[in-house]
Amino acid sequence: MTTxxxxxxxxxxxxxxxxxxxxxxxxxxxxxFVRELEQGKATLRLDxxxxxLRLFSHELAPAPLDRTxxxxxxx
Amino acid sequence: MTTxxxxxxxxxxxxxxxxxxxxxxxxxxxxxFVRELEQGKATLRLDxxxxxLRLFSHELAPAPLDRTxxxxxxx
DNA sequence: CCAAATTATACCCTTACAGGTATAATTTGG
DNA sequence: CCAAATTATACCTGTAAGGGTATAATTTGG
Numbered sequence: 567m568t569t570x571x572x573x574x575x576x577x578x579x580x581x582x583x584x585x586x587x588x589x590x591x592x593x594x595x596x597x598x599f600v601r602e603l604e605q606g607k608a609t610l611r612l613d614x615x616x617x618x619l620r621l622f623s624h625e626l627a628p629a630p631l632d633r634t635x636x637x638x639x640x641x
Numbered sequence: 642m643t644t645x646x647x648x649x650x651x652x653x654x655x656x657x658x659x660x661x662x663x664x665x666x667x668x669x670x671x672x673x674f675v676r677e678l679e680q681g682k683a684t685l686r687l688d689x690x691x692x693x694l695r696l697f698s699h700e701l702a703p704a705p706l707d708r709t710x711x712x713x714x715x716x
Numbered sequence: 717c718c719a720a721a722t723t724a725t726a727c728c729c730t731t732a733c734a735g736g737t738a739t740a741a742t743t744t745g746g
Numbered sequence: 747c748c749a750a751a752t753t754a755t756a757c758c759t760g761t762a763a764g765g766g767t768a769t770a771a772t773t774t775g776g
Contacts, residue, residue, distance in 0.1 A: 626703060685733080
């Protein structure tokens with residue numbers, strides 16, 4: 567299963583030519599976590615996800631449900 | 642402590658004239674969770690937060706860090 | 717084509733999230 | 747003003763998230 571969040575992380579990571587290990591180290595989370603994140607696990611912890619997103623100058627925020635995939639595709 | 646997410650939930654909830662108990666029941670989460678959510682706890686589980694946000698036709702999505710507060714204020 | 721790097725899966729263990737309940741504090745409207 | 751409702755805190759418990767490590771599968775570029 568894949569989710570917009572998972573796709574976002576994987577795409578941004580590759581844009582910077584970083585490995586999952588790199589991300590884990592830079593974000594201060596476990597390697598396992600980065601993998602589960604990129605595989606769309608739904609039960610992750612909010613703060614840990616944000617630690618990763620901050621590497622890309624992003625964070626989790628409430629977004630309208632319908633437009634969310636569309637918008638995600640744009641940026 | 643308060644966060645954009647916490648503020649969003651509390652504000653939307655009041656807009657619909659619902660109590661924390663109502664939200665908890667409708668979202669299928671514990672009352673304790675709704676409270677910690679509205680108080681800005683950072684370590685919540687992603688899926689549970691989304692269960693609540695869906696009541697407002699929203700969900701968590703990656704958003705650019707800087708503009709996030711500004712945008713949150715608008716909608 | 718193959719070796720190195722990267723990613724995926726599986727295991728065990730520790731920790732703390734989430735739920736329930738009970739009680740106190742606060743807010744609200746009658 | 748006060749009673750009812752709502753919200754906040756505290757405690758205990760089960761469960762699973764997250765970390766570490768080890769190993770298999772996959773991808774990549776030399």
